[in-house]
Amino acid sequence: MDTFDVMVIGGGPAGYVAAIRAAQLGFRTACVDEFTRNGKGSLGGTCLNVGCIPSKAMLDSSERFEMIQHDAAEHGIDVDGARVNLSKMLGRKAGVVDKLTGGVAYLFKKNKITSFHGLGQLVRQEGEGWVINAAGTEVLAKQVIVATGSSPRALPLAPFGGHIVENSGALEFSEVPARLGVIGAGVIGVELGSVWRRLGAQVTILEALPGFLMAADDAVSKEALKQFQKQGLEFHFSVNITDVQQDDAGVTVSYTEKDQTVTAQFDKLIVSIGRVPHTAGLGADAVGLALDERGFVKVDSHYRTNLAGIYAIGDVIGGAMLAHKAEEEGVALAEMLAGQAGHVNYDVIPWVIYTSPEIAWAGLTEKQAKEKGLTVKTGQFPFSANGRALGHGDPRGFVKVVADAQTDRLLGVHMIGPNVSELIGETVAIMEFGGSSEDLARTVHAHPTLSEVVKEAALAADKRALHM
Template sequence: MDAFDVLVIGGGPAGYVAAIRAAQLGFKTACVDAFERNGKASLGGTCLNVGCIPSKAMLDSSEKFEMITHEADEHGIVVDGARVDLNKMLARKDAVVDKLTGGIQFLFKKNKIKSYHGYGRLVRREGDAWIVDAAGEEVSAKNVIVATGSNPRALPLAPFGGHIVENSGALALTEVPQRLGVIGAGVIGVELGSVWRRLGAQVTVLEALPGFLLPADDAVSKEALKHLKKQGLDFHFSVNVKDVQQSDAGVTVTYEENGQSVTAQFDKLIVSIGRVPNTQGLGAQDVGLTLDERGFVKIDDHYRTNLPGVYAIGDVVGGAMLAHKAEDEGVAVAEIIAGQAGHVNYDAIPWVIYTSPEIAWVGLTEQGAKAQGLEVRTGQFPFAANGRALGHNDSRGFVKVVADAKSDKILGVHMVGPNVSELIAEAVSVMEFGGSAEDLARTVHAHPTLSEAVKEAALAVDKRALHA
């Protein structure tokens, strides 16, 4: 029987990073993962295989097509007859995924991590180690890290299959649907809806909540919704889906909106209403692993479960279901096992939505800070006054800084606009070190860059923005 210091169950961002960091710390490490793509074992979990990476590849390809067909003329570039070769676009997406998932296999080999393809199941405790069924083979491990991730939540009225798809199916459509329905206006829904809208689909988004991106700052969500509507995404809020019927021709959705019954016909329907923890086959009940009322693995502040030597991280423990949050937890738990002070600052985790314009934020919103009884000052700067944004021909949106009125400590930074997925990192860094709006305002930013909008928003907190 193979014996390990650390065995990770799950090879997504939480699991593979935990395995790599554990190996770096000198532990004999293994990882068992059951994910398959195209019938073959593929490390990287949902994120690399059917989530973050392929969706960003498709978003980039579709945005380039949108630029060529709708914006090139403004740059003095004349393009006639542009068309989409969807098969080639999908092949490029798959090639990106292959490169990254293959890269994880290389990193496992480099760090001498044993990889098992199949399911991992806790079997029993023997002495100071756990016996785990790793893809049908019993192995022992002194420490087990559960990182089994999450699965798409299905709508009871609309089980996945046929014309009803979740994120993976939505990234593999072989033709552009004429009429695409999306249930759920969250990150996945608006990103995938944007992809197919750019490629020619008529997209209708149905959302049960009364507004768009309610966790985001009010100003950001209003600005983003305005631009997404301009692009042709048809949003409906406070919707109650009453019936979903599937036929060979497509999907019929009946929903209630403003007290009226509405019936809509779609060629394809994307259901993106959240995700549920993946604990199937883990053996939780057999060994007494405690789950909460929603099925998430319960942990303490050091990622320890109720079982000695068993830890859990990533989507399976709840919280923000973000790959970068999961990766940092992977590092932290490996360091904790090694006796170090592994830690994740959950107040400084950025959120990004890769629509056009992009949306990003970190920390408290203005309304959230006020709800906590905090007195705040805010500064906002528009990309319309930023030279680099104008040069890009994309001056939509703004940067907003929320600071404590007494200490000037930055409580949150919120952005909608070009490349804000990259700009948000500066705000995260400043917040990680407890920085103030004045710290950010006094930092020299290269000119001309989009990042100057961040500096100007910080200056605006003290009402001294220079270019607005």
């Protein structure tokens, strides 16, 4: 029986990053992953194969099509007869995925990580290690990292299949649906709805909650809803789905809204109501691995489970289901196993929604800060007053800074606008080091850049914005 210092079960962002970092630290490392794409094993998990990466490729392609149709003329570029070649667009998306998943396989080879394709199962404890069934081969691991990720949550009334799809199926439509329904107005639902709306679908989004993006700062969520409705996305809130039926022609959804019963017809229906921990086939019951009432693997602050030598990270332990959060846990845990001080600061993990305009935030919202009993000051600055945004042709949105009124410590930053997924990083760095809004305001930003809006928002927290 082959023996490894570290065996990782799961090859998504948490698992493959943990494996790479463990190998860098000198551990003899292996990874078993069951994800299959195009009939063969493909590392990278949901994120690289059917989630983060392919969805961003489609978002970018659809945004380019929208720009050609509606914005090019403003730049003095006349384009007639633009049309979508969906098969080519999907092929480009697949090429991006192939390059990145192939890159993970290369990194495994470079770092001498043994890779198994198939199901990874906890079998039994043996001495000071654990026997793992790695795709049919039993191996012994001194330490095991469970990183099996999550799966789309199904709606009991609308099981996946046929015209009813989850995120991966929503990236593989063979033609643009004329009428697209989306259940769930969260990150995935809004991103995928935006893709197909730009390509020509009439999109209706049904949400059970009473408001939009309720985890975001109120100012951002209100602006986002206004922008998305202006684009043609149709939203319905406080919706209760009562029946879903499908036939060869499409899907019929019945729901109640404001005490009214509504029936809607769709060609395709995306169900995006969250994700659940993926532990099927792991063997948790067989070895006594403790799960909580929602099925997440229980861990302490050092990612230790109730079983000595077994750890867990990523979506399978709950918290923010974000690839970058999972990656940081992978690095932190590998370094802890090597006796180093691995750490993840969960208070400043950035959130990003890759719509147009983009949405990003980190830290506390104004409401959350006040609920904690803090006295806050805020600063806000619009992209409409920024030269680069105007030159770019996209002056929508703003940056909002939340700081402690007593200490000036930066508590949170919230953005909606062009390229804010790239702008949020510097504010995370300031918060990571306990910096102030003054630190952000005094940092020199190149001109003309979009990042000047971040600086101006920080200046506005002390009512000294220069260009407003």
